Amino acid sequence: xxxxxxxxxxxxxxxxxxxxxxxxxxxxxxxxxxxxxxxxxxxxxxxxxxxxxxxxxxxxxxxxxxxxxxxxxxxxxxxxxxxxxxxxxxxxxxxxxxxxxxxxxxxxxxxxxxxxxxxxxxxxxxxxxxxxxxxxxxxxxxxxxxxxxxxxxxxxxxxxxxxxxxxxxxxxxxxxxxxxxxxxxxxxxxxxxxxxxxxxxxxxxxxxxxxxxxxxxxxxxxxxxxxx
Numbered sequence: 001x002x003x004x005x006x007x008x009x010x011x012x013x014x015x016x017x018x019x020x021x022x023x024x025x026x027x028x029x030x031x032x033x034x035x036x037x038x039x040x041x042x043x044x045x046x047x048x049x050x051x052x053x054x055x056x057x058x059x060x061x062x063x064x065x066x067x068x069x070x071x072x073x074x075x076x077x078x079x080x081x082x083x084x085x086x087x088x089x090x091x092x093x094x095x096x097x098x099x100x101x102x103x104x105x106x107x108x109x110x111x112x113x114x115x116x117x118x119x120x121x122x123x124x125x126x127x128x129x130x131x132x133x134x135x136x137x138x139x140x141x142x143x144x145x146x147x148x149x150x151x152x153x154x155x156x157x158x159x160x161x162x163x164x165x166x167x168x169x170x171x172x173x174x175x176x177x178x179x180x181x182x183x184x185x186x187x188x189x190x191x192x193x194x195x196x197x198x199x200x201x202x203x204x205x206x207x208x209x210x211x212x213x214x215x216x217x218x219x220x221x222x223x224x225x226x227x228x
Contacts, residue, residue, distance in 0.1 A: 002052030005045050005226045009219055012041030016215035023207055032078040039074040042218040043067045049226020059108050060225050066104035067222060073097035091196060092145060095152055102155045105221065109162040109178065113169060119161035127154025139197040149193065160186050174227040181220030188214035
């Protein structure tokens with residue numbers, strides 16, 4: 001992998017850590033800027049990594065589109081931190097962008113390892129489970145948002161299962177990076193769902209866990225393009 005990828009990954013981590021520290025100290029604007037820079041870093045790692053060692057063109061383009069939609073999702077969810085008035089609109093819109101991002105990631109994994117029924121069944125089961133658990137955790141979601149979250153969670157679980165299946169079949173470095181990144185994304189979004197919709201007392205702890213898993217997740221997924 002190109003040394004430039006490592007440099008970009010380190011810079012991305014720096015911005016990610018700065019985002020966590022700013023958010024914990026209540027500096028929403030500074031945290032938002034650092035989050036944008038870190039999101040741009042994910043895309044840069046993938047592009048530079050692929051250009052340094054071109055291989056599996058379709059996988060690269062699918063992951064690139066996934067990272068780009070994730071970037072726009074970050075922008076929308078970042079804006080809500082400094083403009084809480086638009087929060088009810090920005091959260092569903094940002095969720096849709098990330099949903100599309102996961103679709104592209106999933107397409108990349110299926111492109112690499114082929115379609116398998118077991119990961120799909122696991123994803124559907126995960127979505128059904130989440131649908132019935134929302135009231136248990138006292139999540140304040142209306143009908144449309146509950147359906148959106150169910151589809152989103154089912155897709156996210158499907159993505160983890162698909163990447164895990166590929167890793168088990170072929171435990172290469174790139175497949176391991178994709179699986180660990182997908183798994184960390186699931187942890188991050190689980191924390192985020194509680195922050196957005198459930199009554200939680202220690203929000204700073206959840207914010208730290210959410211951001212501390214989200215950034216490594218995206219970096220690993222981006223690096224899965226660069227690792228041969």
